Every structure is written in C-alpha cells, then in structure tokens.
Amino acid sequence: MAGQHLPVTRLEGVSREQFMQHLYPQRKPLVLEGIDLGPCTSKWTVDYLSQVGGKKEVKIHVAAVAQMDFIMLMTTCMLQKELYLLTSWSRGQLKRSIKNSLFQSHYHEQHIKDISSYGHQRALVERVMDNLLIQVTGKKRVVLFSPRDAQYLYLKGTKSEVLNIDNPDLAKYPLFSKARRYECSLEAGDVLFIPALWFHNVISEEFGVGVNIFWKHLPSECYDKTDTYGNKDPTAASRAAQILDRALKTLAELPEEYRDFYARRMVLHIQDKAYSKNSE
Template sequence: MEDSDAITSNSAISVDIIENCSKKRFNDEIQPNRKPCILRDIDIGLCKTKWTVDYLCQNGGDIPVKIHVSKTSQMNFITKNYAYKTLPFKELVRRAAENKHEEYFISDNEYYYLRSLGTDVRKDVADVKKQFPQLADDILIPNFFPEDSFFSSVFRIASEKLQLWTHYDMMDNLLIQVKGRKRVVLFPPTDVENLYLQGDKSEIMDIFTPDLSKYPLFAKVKRYEAFLEPGDLLFIPALWFHNVVALEFGIAVNVFWKNLSPHTLYDKKDPYGNKDLIPAARALDSIKHAIKLIDGLPADYKDFYGRRMAELIRIKTYIQN
C-alpha cells in the first residue's frame, strides 16, 4: 500500500469534529444522530503524555499478549495473511515502534497488531483495568454511557502503516487515540450490500484503489473519513463499517457499551462483542434455511422465489426514505 498521507479521496465526506463535548450533548445530539463524529479537547488523562515507548515498556511488564504478525501492512481477516504469536507486552511495544527489527518472526520489517483479550479468551471480555492494572489509572474514559452498559475496554497497539480489514461492530464505541495519527474510513450500514461481506468482514481490503471489475458495487458506497490526532476520540455507532490505517506507530483504547435495551438482545457468550444480536442471528439462520428449501427448484423458479423473498424483506424491514 502506498503512503496513506498521499492517498486522497475527493468523494469522501469529512467526519464532523466537535470540541469540548459534554455528556449531555453526546446523549442528546451525537449518539441519537447515528453518525460517526470526532470528539476533540476531552480530558483522557495522563496517558496522552505518559504513554511513551519507554514508559510502557517499564510499566506494562512481561505480561504475555497474543498478537497478529504480518509481512504485509494490509492485514486481511478473511485470507488470514498473518500469524498469531505471543510476546511479552514490553517486547511487543518495542518491536511495534520499530520499522526494522533485529528480532522477528517472519521478516525484519514485519508488522504488529495487538487487540487485547480477556484473561480467558473464550469467556472474558477485554478490560484495561483487569489486564493492565498498572496502566489503567493513566487513562480517563468519558462517562458518556451508563455504567451498567459498559461492555469492554480494548487496548490496541499497531505498527506504522498497518491497515486493518473493513468490519462492523454490534455495539456503539469510542476509539480513544492516545499516541500516533490514524486514518479511519467509514461506510454507513445502508452500504451493506455494496461491501461484499463474509460474516461481519468485507472482502475488499484495498479500499483506496479497489478492483472495481471484481467489486463493481463498491463504486456506490458513501465514504466517510476521519483523521485522528493524539487525544482525539472517534465515536463509531454500531453497524457502521470501518477500515483503520495507522499513519504512525499507534496506541489506542476502544471502549464498547451496550447501547440497546434490553441487554439480553446481545449474546452473553460473545467475549468480543461482534456477534449479531440474538433475534438477528436467528433471522439470518432462517433465511439460509429458506434458501436451501428452494435450492432444488429449476433456475427460473429459484430466481422468482428468491426475488419474492428479497422483496418481502425489503417491504417489511427497510427504512423507507
């Protein structure tokens, strides 16, 4: 991928920037608007100045962390073009901050990505206070949501130029950018049929110069773009697709909360918070079953009833503009 600073998109819509946002404004205006927004000049604590490479290495300790390691800057969840490895936290920080490595797994210019996990990765959610207690007091998480809605706080570290796959999350979240600049490209939920999904991930990795002969519908997407500076918070509403590029070595904390009531809509066995809502997951399974039922019909009948089902879904579920 070429230098992200050199890539421009005339069609991109700049995400709004709100300074000194209050809890009331966030709850009354920003969250109900259901659009991404950069929140600037909010106190995130001493982490903004304290979280240097040396400080994190000294205070983060030898706690082992599971990471993604790739020889390419574009990590693709679908093709799995990376390896899962484990490093002591302080060693990960040191390597991720380098461009050339004396010690490495794949190559001396490999890329690193940490998405922190719970103590038991199959059951526990990520929580900075639990997994990184020695660093937790350095960061202030804005109280923009009810305490009982909190789901997780995810520590993220990325090598310079690292790009993550396009995906959506099931919960509202704030991406707190602590160190380094970051570029985030977002697509609204209404573009779901233009993003060539496998599960909650898009097949299209190169969103800046996509192969439109292979992905023609991608030309229809409505692109939003945010450039984050250290200290910025990006509000990402649930279901908004996002693709993230670290323009520099980056440190961030993602905070997720259950924005819908009742909370029983969410799968309680989901430690990552990215499984479809329980009613939606059941509906998708029913659709897959319905497709199997008509699969044996002649092609013209299958086409006819497929279109009927699609039209019924459109009439009953789409927001009519």
C-alpha cells in the first residue's frame, strides 16, 4: 500500500463565490455535494442509453487485468459519439447547471468519456487542465496523488507505471510507498474537483455514466492549441523538455565520469532554481 492515506474533503451547499474565492485557489481536490445537475441523474439509465443509441456496434478493448480494461460500454450497444449527440439536451442542461452553480465567465470543454462497467479502472494519470468529474449515475472510487509526489509515482509520460495502486509491487516500485494517497467515493450527483497536475485513478464500483468538464487554469496561450483533453504539456514545459534533451545530448560528448558529474550538477541546479520554495 502507499504511505499516508488522506480523505478528500466533502462539502455541501457550496456557493459560486465560496468555490471561486476560497476553495478553488487552494488547488486541492474537493467533492461537492448537493449541486443541481438537472434531469440527467435520473434520465441516463441503461434503458434510456440503449434507446437513444440503438443497436450500433462498438469497438471493445480488453486487457487481461482490470487496470488496463478500457471497455467503455458493456451492457449497451452504442458509440460514445452517438451518446454525445443524442443526449444533447440533457448535456446542455448539465453544463448550464454547473456553470450557474460554480462559475461565472469561464469557458468549459465538456466530454462524455466515462461510461463504464463494474471493475473498470483507469490508469493513474494527470491532466494539465482543471477538471470536474461529475458522477451522473453509478458509483466510483477515486484515488489521487499530489503533483508534489510525482517523484514517487514512476512516471512514463502522463501515466504512472504502477497499475495496481491498491497492491503495488514495492519490490519493483519501492518509492511508491512514500506517496500520499487521497481517496473519495462518488455517488450519483457528486462532483469531484480535480486540479490540474493531480494524478488520479478511477475505479467503477457499478455501471455508471460520468461527465468530465475541463477548463484552462492558465492563460490560453500557455496550452497546446490541439490539446482537447488536457493531455499535452503546456508549451513552455514542452520547450524546456526539448532544451533539456539537447543539453543531455551535449553532455554525451564527454567521457562517462564527466558526463555523470555534470548531469548531477544539472539536477542540483534545477532543484535549486526551479523547485517551488513552498514545496511540502
């Protein structure tokens, strides 16, 4: 198991002013209860989704373990894009409800991307945009890790190599035990705020439908214009990574002893100059 276990704070009856002025700036995960999501919480049943989707074939991607099982629909035969189009009225009302409840002038990208069966589990990932995970129907368990614990998560791109976070192989991933784990359960009507860069793992406890609303916390010019889901690094971070790659290639011209020494000096320089002085 990971080290410290912490519950995600749950609050009910949060106003727009409270969220934007006091809670949102804290950059911590938060479960919001009691927000009016419109008729979708009762309307989006399996029967309804099957009716609007029809008997369309879907592509199923199955792996041998639940952690890599990306089945989007088990009990209804429809394409996700068909659901996105055919439930437009309910989606519009849901979006308006969220905007009226929590936001003023922010622009949101809304995606139905979380139709899942029991046991479905997404990899431990991070996004560069802020995210509201709205549990419309069904139940989920969500585990989150702070971006400040990234050095313990064995990252490969935006994903962790640790697939089974409940029973990790600590012989292979010993540092994972140092990561602080935040956890919450979501039921129909709950809304989870996931700040940008927070790693999250979502486990479905029954068939359900969720909606993610992504929005840009930084000025628009900081993001890759082709990035819809918040998967790509901010442009400045991408440029910095390219510069670092070039620096490492330059160091490769030196003998191994010198290369090792100056690479370590570079790491120390980054730690001294780039890391936040407020790091926990």
